[in-house]
Amino acid sequence: MLKNRSYVLGIGTGIIVGALLLQIMLVRASAPGQSRLALDEMDPKKLKEEAAKYYQVFDINTKMYTQAELDTTVQKKVQEETDKLAAAKSQEPTKVETVHRTVIYVQPNLDATAVAELLVKSGLITDRKAFASELVKQGGNTKLQVGFHVFEGQMDMEKVVTNLITSQ
Template sequence: MFKNRSYVFGIGTGIIVGALLLQIMSVRASAPSQTGIALDEMDPQKLKVEATKYYQVFDKNTKVFTQTEFDGAVLKKVKEETDKLAAAKPQEQPKANTPELTQKIIIYVQPNLDATAVSELLVKSGIITDRKAFITELEKQGGNTKIQIGYHVFEGFTDIPKVVTNLITVQ
């Protein structure tokens, strides 16, 4: 009689299985809780103990900080402490990363170092303080590819053109 008998049979089976699953879910929703403790019968202390298993629980009068509030408070405290230290010991000033006038600094420039790597090396050793000014002066003198490999000696505080000249001339 029907040409698509298997299609109708599949729809009927799906409806029956769906109804059975719906009945099972409705019966399960009314089942007692797994812990065996009903929330209605629980006093506040037991409720707090159960909640601490899954959540952070704080008393109502406990102040809870956000991350930004905490960071602000830490920065404020650090500033206060540094001000106290500066007021307590004004004679001891931290020395800058600049060489003294009589100090010799020797730097070894390795092969295949570009201008940015050499500028980083010079800043870390305290010969220069501004990378961009050094690279600009190096480009101005045409020394991007002329930096000599080997040891370079710098005595005292030197300005950037002298540093560039020292790096591009053979010693």
């Protein structure tokens, strides 16, 4: 206990000082002659000013929404806007062709069967054997270029193989 004597003295002193400060605050709060007005004595304007120091004060005519009401109102507005957009889109001529672009990355040391599998998964070709025969026909079995290859729109087998064996 002798080792911790300074700590015990500090805690005791802190408790005593805290109690004294609390007593002083209580005496000050209940002191007569303070300038605080009771709520009954304030006129509405002064009451609003005092409340505005600590809270948000709104007029009684201001419409306040709950979260559920706000969500339903927002959903209605979103629905109206999507309907307007759909109506505007239906009036426009929709003769726009979209070009599908596919990008494939051929890694180093990738053989022709792995590249064929990549092309089948991406939807560029449907027949692996036809791709392999076209690759042999063009002599590109060992000439596949490493890197990114871009395929736009529908391409026949010859163009796919040419794209893969030529550098981009």
